[in-house]
Amino acid sequence: MECPKGHARKQNGIHKCCFTCEICPNGTFINTTGNPYNCMNCKDTEWSTEGSTSCNLRSVEYIPFTDIGAILIIAGSWALVVLSIAMSVLFAINYNTPVVRSAGGPMCFLILGCLSLCSLSVFFYFGKPTTSSCILRSLPFILFYTVCLACFVVRSFQIVCIFKMAAKFPKLYTSEFQRDGDYLIGGLFEIHYVSNPVHHDRPETIQCSSQPFLLQNYRRFQLMRFSVEKINNSTNLLPNVSLGYEMFDHCSDGQNFPGIFKLISVNGLIQPWAEPQKHQTTHSEVSKVIAVVGPFTSTQSLTVAPLFMTDLIPMVNYGSSSSFFSKKAKFPSFLRTVHSNKNVIEGIVNIVLHFNWRWVAFLHSDNDYGYDGRELFLKRIKDTTICLAYAKSLEDSTSYSQMFKQIELQGIHAVIVFAPKMTAETLIMSAIQLNITQKVWIAGDAWSLNKRLPKEKGIKNIGTVLGVSQPVVKIPGFSDFVFSTKSKTYSENKQKHRFCNQVCNCSDLSAEEILSVDPTYSFPVYSAVYAIAHALHNALQCDSNRCNGNITVFPHMVLAELKKSNFTLLNQSITFDEYGDPTYGSYSIVFWNHNGDAEEIGFYHFHPSVDFFINNSKIKWYTNGEVSPVFSFLC
Structure with missing residues (x-):
């Protein structure tokens, strides 16, 4: 068979x-x-x-690269790869911006990388197959597609969870810009800034969160929040009274008025003609905002101050140092915890006189702050040996190469830079790029403690950098507050309570990043909030146990008590003179050493008496010696 x-x-x-x-x-x-x-x-x-x-x-059948379908798919894959790479580069350049961080930060690069590799695996599906091409067409695609999809799912889950939790537990997900209380302090902080003038065809406000981010101002914003929290936890200051705040991102000189109107309104209405003593008798008819902290720059304050001055709402400012705010006829309710430009200029002139330099340049920002500094400088050197050889305002259109040529032609070696941080950074970076050498740079207090510039490659070549700075005052408990607050989630999407320019997109910032930036103006912010709290304490006739709840407090009553301020804060006696300027404090004289740090080498005390000192031996001059270079030109 x-x-x-x-x-x-x-x-x-x-x-x-x-x-x-x-x-x-x-x-x-x-x-x-x-x-x-x-x-x-x-x-x-x-x-x-x-x-x-x-x-x-076997007969091998495959789709050749020349097939029209293959060409279209490959072209699409290449386009996706190029787009992914371009997006990765764009994200890398803007890595520290809130937009990239809120989109996922490092996860963005993982998603874009996996998308690129998925697209590349498509190429192995065309042409004559080999063992390696068969492996490469399947395994990488499955792996990278799975990772990419997982990242999308995880990020979506995070966002959905945050919004769901915010809806269920609104108290846990409050806005950083608002805190309710018996009395409110307004806050104006330039968390974002308008880098270029914005032109509109119709009247409209500006969305600050779409503008470049300023981390150092966000740090000051957090410092005000911390100050209010600390006062509320105090048993001696404002007992049985809660303090709250209403803060705004004040990124523009002339397009941030909705927030200002919110602060000066009562129940959504502004009545500048009302007589508060006669017509406002109940608490519901009185604004809960008793004072305002900020804004930061002199130009910003000059723009909004008249609206607060009308009803004598106190403005306790932490950064506007222009001298014209001392004119009480125009600014009757303006006080500040930062010293006037007059004191800064006095410190700069003392440095120049100390080293007997006579031939100097004065570079300043093209704004109220800068022109005020130049005017004060000219007045101060009138009867001295100092000669102003060259003065120039630093604008967006300034030709730095032409400017430095002029300085070189006139043989100027001492350059005073009186400008805000960003303007000074642009100037110094230009000096490095243009290989400007053998100069002594004297920095104003707005940028003398800059964290970035002293560590820039080539900074040693430009010469020696000295400066006048505010003393660095450590605020006890602030670091712990930042770490704890960054572990919480704040909702910026609650339409019920959200107002114009109360959005930051700062949730992905780490506590370390916030604490590492320039600490200048920290104590002025801290002392401004405490000055308002002490004034309210006195207006409410508080003792150590409770306050008088029968007193209706108006902003002008808080102003009257502010003018009489006299309390101690971190070993400083906080008082104001008749011009609303602080009668306490001092300046440090700093030198940018070769380790990339601003080293304190002296001081300038002006209260209660004037005392100026510099330790010359700590300065390492660009001449490689320990003696200051001599600039002896005569006017």
Whole structure:
């Protein structure tokens, strides 16, 4: 008996004549003349169906690269790869911006990288296949597509969870810009800034959160929040009274008025003609905002101050140092915890006189702050040996190469830079790039403690940097507050309470990043909030246990108490003179050492008496000696 065609014999028992027949599976064949008992495997290049007696040669079919469908798919893949790479570069350049951080930060690069690799694996599906191409077309695509999809799912889950939790537990997800209380302090902080003038065809406010981010101002914003929290936790200051705040991102000189109107309104209405003593008798008819902290720059304060001055709402400012705010006829309710430009200029002039430099340049910002500084400088050097050889305002269109040529032609080696941080950074970076050398740079307090510039490559080549700075005062508990507050989630999407320019997109910032930036103006912010709290404490006739709840407090009552301020804060006696300027504090004289730090080398005390000192031995001059370079030109 023979087996049917395509069947192999399977022996039963000990005799070969006893067998059963089994059909050969796919990929095998039976050679009945050679070995009728075993199904033989076909070669890799061959194939067979079930029950075959021979193998057929495989014919390779594939989509060539020249196929129109393949060309379109490959072009689309290349476009996706290029787009992913471009997005990665753009994200890398703007890595520290809130937009990138809120989008996922490092996760963005993982998603874009996986998208690129998924797209590249498409190429292996076309052309004549090989063993390696078959592996590369499947495994990488499955792996990278899975990772990419997982990242999308995780990020979506995070966002959905945050919004769901914010809706269920609104108290846990409050806005950083608002805190309710019996009395409110307004806060104006330039968390974002308008880098270029914005032109509109119709009247509209500006969305600050779409503008470049200023981390150092966000730090000051957090410092005000911390100050209010600390006062509320105090048992001695404002007992049984809660203090709150209403803060705004004040990024523009002239397009941030909705926030200002909110602060000066009562129940959504502004009535500048009302007589508060006669017409406002109940608490609901009185604004809860008793004072305002900020804004930061002199130009910003000059723009909004008249609106607060009308109703004598106190403005306790932490950064506007222009001298004209001391004119009480124009600014009757303006006080400040930062010293006037007059004191800063006095410190700068003392440095120049100390080293007997006579031939100097004065570079200043093209705004109220800068022009005020130049005017004060000219008045101060009138009867001295100092000669102003060159003065220039620093504008967006300034040609730094032409400016430095003029300075070189006039043989000027001492350059005073009286400008805000960003303007000074642009100037110094230009000096590095243009290889400007052998200069002594004297920095104003707005940028003398800059964290970035002293560590820039090439900074040593430009010469020696000295400066006048506010003393760095450590605020106890602030670091712990920042770490704890960054572990919480704040909702910026609660439409019920959200107002114009109360959005930051700062949730992805780490506590370390916030604490590492320039600490200048920290104590002025801290002392401004405490000055308002002490004034309110006195207006409410508080003792150590409770305050008088029967007193209706108006902003002008808080102003009257502010003018009489006299309390101690971190070993400083906080008082104001008749011009609303602080009568306490001092300045440090700093030198940018070769370790990239602003090292304190002296001081300038002006209260209660004037005292100026510089330790010359601590300065390492660009001349490689320890003696200051001599600039002895005569006017």
